[in-house]
Amino acid sequence: TRGSDDPKTVSIGVTDASQPYWKTYADLAKQKLDVTVSFVNFNDYSQPNPALKQKQLDLNEFQHIQYLANYNVTAKDDLQPIGATAVYPLPLYSLNYKSATELPANAKVAIPNDAINQARGLLVLQSAGLVTLKNGGSAFSSTTDIDTKKVDVVTLDASQTAGALKSGSVAAAIVNNNYATSAGLPKTAAVFQDDPASSSAAPYVNIFVARAADKDNATYLKLAELYQDPTVQAGVQESNGGTAVFRTVPPAELQSLLKTVQDQAVAAGK
């Protein structure tokens, strides 16, 4: 049942509005919840959170817990996750080598240059035995934390690593799954990836985010759940080449996980 003050239109900040599944999602929201969803698309990850904080958005869906924690700490904000969507493994792709170990010394490897993907990418490279990070690395490592390395790490915009790989400018690249699909990188080219099921991957679960005051808003919670509708899921998989691992985690659990990661972030920042 809906209260009279429940919103009838909800604006959601995303970074991939061009994906067809968002249309499926919006149709579904109209049909099932009688809510009109409007999307605001951002090319830049640094914008949707401030925009949400400033009430220019009602929700956003583009980040994982790790990213949100980092934002909350650095921007001294208090945005909250209200629903999980999926975890995407972050694979290392190569077109000329069949496994990470085959990469020759000093081969160029591209990773995304934004703070979160960069740290995660470095952790992937560390797991693949291509670099070692100071103090074992964390979700806040950057290229300055590389301790020893077998390969040359270059940082690029997340949207450009696939292109660099395809053009032959790098021997291997960390490519976010959505870009990998768009770029048509074959699944077989993924020579290494982190394990989406492992606990270390838990902070990388993508989420719907709302302002703290709205974290119990019924409509928003329902909208978050709507992502797990099979028609939407099918669309998501289609767009991501079947790499998505869907997750349904209760909001409270997401919120406590966020708190943990934020505490780690504060500690890392000291």
Added chain:
Amino acid sequence: MDEFLSNLPVFREAIGQTFYIVAISVVVGGLLGLALGLVLYATRPGSLMADRAVFIAVNILVNVVRPIPFVIFLTAIQPLMLVAIGTTIGTNAVTFALSLAAAFAVSRIIEQNLLAVEPGVIEAARAAGARPISILLTVVVPEALGPVILGYTFIFVGVVDMSAQAGLFGGGGLGDFAVTYGSQRYNWPVVYITVATIIVIVQAGQFAGNYLARRALRR
């Protein structure tokens, strides 16, 4: 191509947004930039209203603003934006930021072009007892009109290009469309069609600019 057709409404909307962003930015930024450019020109040592302090101040202001990366500039002026238009995202926010950015660029173009005006004609206007501000607007600018028109055309093209960054802030537009629906997804037909549309808009603008400049120059 199929995908392009399915995105047709978005494409149409993007065209509208681009027109909106570019038109307002060119007009607002153009006028603001004209004013700034006139100040830069008129206060320079030896000029009509020579004023070292103002000249240096405006010069520094322009130089401070122009090179700031657009993303940072946009973030930096968010407080101003909230006051002025009540939002920091969307088409209006991008238009606001682009207008400002364009103004600073325009000011330099105007300054350059006005500097080429022959001092003799300015003397003729001074001898007639005209006020400096009137000399600037009714003599100096008209004398430099041909290059000034081409300068505005240059900025117009620049704004169309910069409007591609509108996507960063949810501003939409053709540039964003080309990147989000096109290059990011390696969907080249979308890129081609969109870029072609941008180019057509720019060609039309340049054509108009060349035509007007030729009329103003009479050669």
Added chain:
Amino acid sequence: MDEFLSNLPVFREAIGQTFYIVAISVVVGGLLGLALGLVLYATRPGSLMADRAVFIAVNILVNVVRPIPFVIFLTAIQPLMLVAIGTTIGTNAVTFALSLAAAFAVSRIIEQNLLAVEPGVIEAARAAGARPISILLTVVVPEALGPVILGYTFIFVGVVDMSAQAGLFGGGGLGDFAVTYGSQRYNWPVVYITVATIIVIVQAGQFAGNYLARRALRR
């Protein structure tokens, strides 16, 4: 602040990269743009080497290239880049792309400023039997030198600004540093320091430009 200090080596490297990117882009793009601008100026109807076909072709070329969003432009010229410098990422790739982009912008600035040159002096050079190319280089450009220098200064600032996009392609530089270590992490001191550094570089450039232009204009 602490974090800034810990990133000092990266910061230093970023400064170096910015200097590298900007210096090469301004010089290479400046020369290419000068050539293109001279063609635009000289082939326009009624000018020294009036040639409708070339004029229209170059005009369209410039207009096609300039408004293409930088990300798409970079992607589009990747085949060319691979041939020319063997890679599509990194500082050299970005410098290559920026040089090209700068060249197209410079061409318009040059065209504008040359158009303000008085036809009388060109006639004097023609009457002396000089070749068009020599008239362009030894008369037209020197006559417009003051505004041309300011035009290059304008482009210099524009290139510094555009170099911020170098980060997209692993080009590094101060703009990238400000975004990756600063605004993306909401780390404002890093942004301030980096932007201040950019501004100092730009101020120095503008100062030099103003000085040279004043000398060339002798007023």
Added chain:
Amino acid sequence: MSHVRLSHVTKTFSRGRGDEVVALDDVSIDVARGEVFGVIGQSGAGKSTLIRLINGLEAPTIGEVHVGDQEITALSERDRRAVRRDIGMIFQQFNLFRSRTVAGNVAYPLKVAGVDRAERDRRVARLLDFVGLLDRAHDHPERLSGGQKQRVGIARALATEPSLLLADEATSALDPRTTAEVLALLGRVNRELGVTIVLITHELDVIRAVADRVAVMDGGRIAETGTVYDVFANPTTTAAADFVRGALRDRPSAETLQRLRRSHRGRIVTVAVRDRTGFQTALATTFLAHHVAADIIFGGISELQERAVGSLTFELTGDAGEIDAALAALRTDGVDVTEEKG
């Protein structure tokens, strides 16, 4: 009452490298209201600089410039503008607005003065008609010939009917007839509207036609000032004498003399003409008395402020002794006779 007054004005221009040009050197002039004041002198003497100080386009390095009861040099730029609106200026290099048509150029000072459109159009048409460019009203200056441009400059300077007109070589690009027409107009505005005119020129005709007094400049200084007749009839400085000789053209130059000799075998003498009744008759009588045939082969007699000034060059043929006697007689009579040697 004095309309324009410069007191001990010096103007130096820096040429960079610490070098200086002294364009004006302790110049004092006083132009009465309603006077036509000519300024002559060699190229680079400082004439244009002088005129540009009067309406404050240039500031003196030392000294004071007064226009009416205002000290231009002491005025704020704002007050200076009011003074300028009452001064018309014809520039040596025309300085036309390229962005305006011929009519627009002439209308400009009227616009500045706030004259309404109808009145503006009327005056512009009248002035353009006068300078013969009514059919070119809508052309831009680059379409005009040199003299046409100059005429636009003249019309523009006169548009507001200023009380002071500064004319810097206002007829230098004009043919004799157009010059005469322009000078007649200047004379008329001076006489009928009482306009004070400061007029730079290198053409005697111009001085003669309209000037009351004239200043001769030389190397930034005023070499000589006086009525036109005095300066031309009796130049006391070499600068003035030089200019006058060149301008009157009443004495043959060495080259002309050489050519004259080729076709004239007799003795050649030049007689300075004085404005004295019976002067010519005395001359003729003397030559006839000595049976000397005297043919005028060169010379010029001009009218300056209603008096004749100039000289005549004669070819004398006859007995050598008689010629000498005739010349001696003339000299005794106080006539200024020079025999042209060589």
Added chain:
Amino acid sequence: MSHVRLSHVTKTFSRGRGDEVVALDDVSIDVARGEVFGVIGQSGAGKSTLIRLINGLEAPTIGEVHVGDQEITALSERDRRAVRRDIGMIFQQFNLFRSRTVAGNVAYPLKVAGVDRAERDRRVARLLDFVGLLDRAHDHPERLSGGQKQRVGIARALATEPSLLLADEATSALDPRTTAEVLALLGRVNRELGVTIVLITHELDVIRAVADRVAVMDGGRIAETGTVYDVFANPTTTAAADFVRGALRDRPSAETLQRLRRSHRGRIVTVAVRDRTGFQTALATTFLAHHVAADIIFGGISELQERAVGSLTFELTGDAGEIDAALAALRTDGVDVTEEKG
């Protein structure tokens, strides 16, 4: 042998809106090698247009232009350049390079011609010395006075010692003495180096000093061509007569006459002077015989190509009947006498 030849040249300029100006209308001239050819005419007559056709700065609408044995109009731009290198041009508006110093301006054509640096410096110094600007060699043109700019233009045109010199009002901004110096130089290059000169001017002195033949232009047409003496002594068209009257200034204008009357009570007559031996003596004898006092109060006699031309205005005092008789006698004698009425 002809050096410059225009055959039936017409030049129209569009003024937009389908309107046209006919600047030259079926003009044919022929300038011999080594000749000094003057072009005179009213402002806007087409003089500058004509000169600009000669070195191909402007193309004729109809007609042919030959320089030497080349048809400029038929040449490629490349070949035209070779022709131009042998032509010096002095522009009416100077057209100096602002970006170059005085010395740089003069050196420019030498650079174009590939003259080496040492030789260039030598020639530039010599030319600047001649035009009196050696001490301004390193100044830029905006630092110069109008006449100084014109002198730079002259030096620049002469720098390469071209075989053809096109001079468009080359002395319009110069004082009489500098003009005389420049003309002497032109005369010298013409005589000593055989340079052909086409020279536009509105100053008689200029024509007289150097021209062999002269063309009078009127409204785009050649009204009259001939030797300087013929055109000035017997102008056959009103355009020529107009110009000559203005230029010779030997007849008093209506205004001058009015002023002359104020100080001269006698009857005023103007006599045309002819280059005829004994002319003056006859005049004097006639007046004396009738006891008429004849004072020259105005006039000018110039030497044109070694012959005298001009007129003298006399004030005649004496018995009215005697004066009439004297005038009648003169007229019978074939003398051209006009009594100035009004």
